[in-house]
Amino acid sequence: MAYKAIIAGASGLIGSNLLNILLAAPQYSEVLVLVRRQLPIQHKKLTQLVINFDELEKYHAAIAGHAVFCCLGTTKSQTPDERRYRQIDHDYPLLLAKFAQQNQVDQFHVVSAVGADKTSVFFYTKLKGELEDDLKRVGLNSLHIYQPSMLTGRRDKTRPAEKLIGGLFKIIDPLLLGRLKKYRSVNxxxxxxxMxxxxLENAAGIFTYTSDKINKI
Structure with a gap:
């Protein structure tokens, strides 16, 4: 069976890697990306939909297929306004999930974070926890939540602090054993x-993967 995938956040670290994987995957015949700006890539499987995410409702009908992969996210340095930050990391993913459920999309995959907890005193982990809880109430057939710790890999924009922390994790990762494995970095x-x-597994339910599980997959 040939599947259709929808990716939101295809220009970022995870989304760009996922896009390359899906374009090369024989199981997927169509990949739709929701982007703010046209990506410098052409492929017979690829359709680019340049949108204003503040007007997601206009693209409700396009959120249809086998799987939606939500890789949206921002940082404090990029988005210091917490209200705007919440829109990007919570409101947009939640709205995409609702459209996916209404259009009977088989699966919804979302990138969250280790330590996500709606009762957290930290803005970032609290926000991710709220998103996870809200997504679980949408009624999706298959919800996959990925909770990576430190993300490593080549990015379009250099982030000196993350580069430094990534170097430290190369030393720390082998020391994180047992229950601490979930805090290991993930490329x-x-x-x-x-993702x-x-x-490809077509399993129904809610699934959560921490860094240790992600690395095993």
Whole structure:
């Protein structure tokens, strides 16, 4: 069976790796990306829909296919306004999930974060926890939540702090054993490949993958 995939956030670390994987995957015959700006790539499987995410309702009908992969996210340096940050990391993914459920999309995959908890005192993990809880109430047939710790890999934009932390994790990762394995770093390409592999299983329910599980997949 040839599948259709929808990717939101295809220009980022995870989304760009996932896009390359899906374009090469024989199981997928069509890949639709929702982007703010046209990506510098052409492929017979690829359709680019340039949109204003503040007007997602206009594209409701386009959110249809086998799987939606939501790789949207921002950082404090890019988006210091917490209200705007919440829109990108919570509101947009939740709205995409609702459209996916209404259009009977088989699966919804979303990138969250380790430590996601709606009762957290930290803005980022609290926000991710709220998103996870809200997604679980949408009624999706198959919801896959990925909770990576530190993400590593080549990015379009250099982030000195992340580069430094990534170097530290190369030393720290082997020391994180047992229950601490979920805090090991994850390469963006590894996470993208895990999302692809899980999308082929057609399992119904809610599934959560921490860094240790992602690395095993």
């Amino acid at each position: 963006g390409a590894t996470l993208a490949h895990a 692809y592999k899980k999308s």
